[in-house]
Amino acid sequence: MHSPVMKAVAELDPARGLRSPGTPHDAALEAILHTRRRVPLHTRAARPALVSAGLAVAAGVAIVVASPWSTPTAFATWTRVPSQVTSALPAGLAGECAPVTRWVDDDAPGLPIVEVPVRPVLTEVRGDYTYVVQAGEDAWSECLATVGAAPGAWDVVENAARLPEPLDEDLPAADDVLTYQLGTTSWTSGAAGAGALTSAFGRAGSDVTAIEVILEDGATAQASVDGGWWAVWAPGAEALTGEARLTLRDGSRRDVTLEVRTTH
């Protein structure tokens, strides 16, 4: 960090004077050590499971834990281009992707559970995997499903988050996209061991007709775009670089960086 500007910025660090050394006798550490190491996996079927879901339920929020060191061992049939894109949920999958997200509301008396309904806004198929994005007033969920071992059964993993304001309050410009989610999910698939996937989705402006995302290996994958939403996922813990190229209605192209929106 030899740049004078970077050195000057370093001196502005608001946490520079913060002291908070950890000791082996900290009560917070003791509390963690008294919890179970392996949380029950949150899954509708026996196999794929969102590793972080147990913690998310406990905290009342959803967490997708970055796991850049996992090795993808699943998703062999995944394709760079989705074979189907629709806003509807496949009939066989109805009821598998939860139509309601549940949240702990610390301010509510009694049982502080708030339910936020969500509905499918985009479904895409890549190989054996169906990926569904659902949205509600101020919450979203993502649902990845593959055919289970038993006839007619699905293995489903889900992730959800609640936002501080309604989803429709902030929409992208016609030639831009808004990113709600860009993160890594670790999961297991039977005896195949742990794998990881990176998913991203959000809203697409009315002039955006296609989105191509740059993958970690330098190749590209085509995101699904439908009804003002876009979505993509790829095997691997750091599969998506965050760089994308939009194709607009007039045929022009525009490079963007996908960044999850934040409130200030």
Next chain:
Amino acid sequence: MYAQENKGEAGLDQGDAADRLTRLWVANHEDVTRFVARRLDSALVDDAVSETFLVAWRRLEDVPDDARPWLFGVARNVVATRTRSEGRWRALGVRMARQPVEVSPSADDVAIDRLELEDAWLRLTAGEREVIALVAWDGLTTEQAARVLGLRPSTFSVRLTRARRHLVEVLDAMAHRQPVPSRKV
């Protein structure tokens, strides 16, 4: 930094796991606390730090030898989740104006005005502040910072270069502005 030996789940019994997490806690608690404090409302910092180490506890087998970027990556997701869930995001540097900061003249003898730097900082995008902060405040190397964001090091370097260039451009624009208006801080 403690050297860690990665073991399979079957090889890491409760005692070994507790010992390892304790060493991670002692070695990294202050750094993780600072990382979170730069990005989250102060009332939420302790919980977010605990949540970060709780994830580490449950995924000890995934924690690499160089644990700090991994922990920062987890903490970043915890912060982002709480931000999205509770709307208590504090943009990086929003509290800077209240910090007593001394900025020395730079190596090329061009003094960077503190207030202008603060102002310029707040004109950057959240993404630009993030990449600069990971290096300038969190003290990470380019490779480590890339891991926190789940990027390739080359991609992170490009973003860092762009962000630094933008910061310098904003500072240059301020330097050429005449007359200098009074600035809210």
